[in-house]
Amino acid sequence: MAACAALEPLHPGPEVALVETGHRLAVSECSACHMVGTGGGAPATGAPSFATIAERYRNYRLDWELETISQVGHYRMPPKMLTSPEIDALTAYIRTLDTAKPSRVQTPSVR
Numbered sequence: 513m514a515a516c517a518a519l520e521p522l523h524p525g526p527e528v529a530l531v532e533t534g535h536r537l538a539v540s541e542c543s544a545c546h547m548v549g550t551g552g553g554a555p556a557t558g559a560p561s562f563a564t565i566a567e568r569y570r571n572y573r574l575d576w577e578l579e580t581i582s583q584v585g586h587y588r589m590p591p592k593m594l595t596s597p598e599i600d601a602l603t604a605y606i607r608t609l610d611t612a613k614p615s616r617v618q619t620p621s622v623r
Contacts (some may be wrong), residue, residue, distance in 0.1 A: 527604065534605025537561070537598055538562060545589070550609055566610035575603045 536550040547561035560568070569577060580586070582594040594602070 515581040519619045522570065530601050530604040532605075534601035534603070535537050537601055538605055542602075550611075555581055562606050563611070566608075567612060569606075570610055570612065576607060578602055 516607040520588055522610075535548070538546075542548055542556075542562070542570045545555055545557040547555065547563075565574070577586075578594060581589060581592060582599065583591060585591040
């Protein structure tokens with residue numbers, strides 16, 4: 513029974529496809545300045561890695577930030593036109609790079 517749970521689905525779900533699209537987009541459009549994977553060093557541009565961005569925007573609307581970058585840029589980064597589906601895909605991919613463990617919900621003690 514446990515072996516069945518480890519099997520991969522025959523057809524990846526929409527989330528998997530979205531993440532894969534985001535990864536391809538990150539490599540083709542962002543990797544000249546950002547380190548877009550989880551290993552290795554970042555390019556010498558001073559731009560944060562996508563893993564750092566994932567941590568930085570863990571509790572914030574990363575999609576809004578990417579939309580702003582698309583329209584007006586970000587610090588030294590010029591505007592980079594992105595469609596809504598591209599923003600969704602990049603957001604999905606970047607979210608996979610956040611390696612932090614979920615925080616524990618603390619329940620108040622009852623006296």
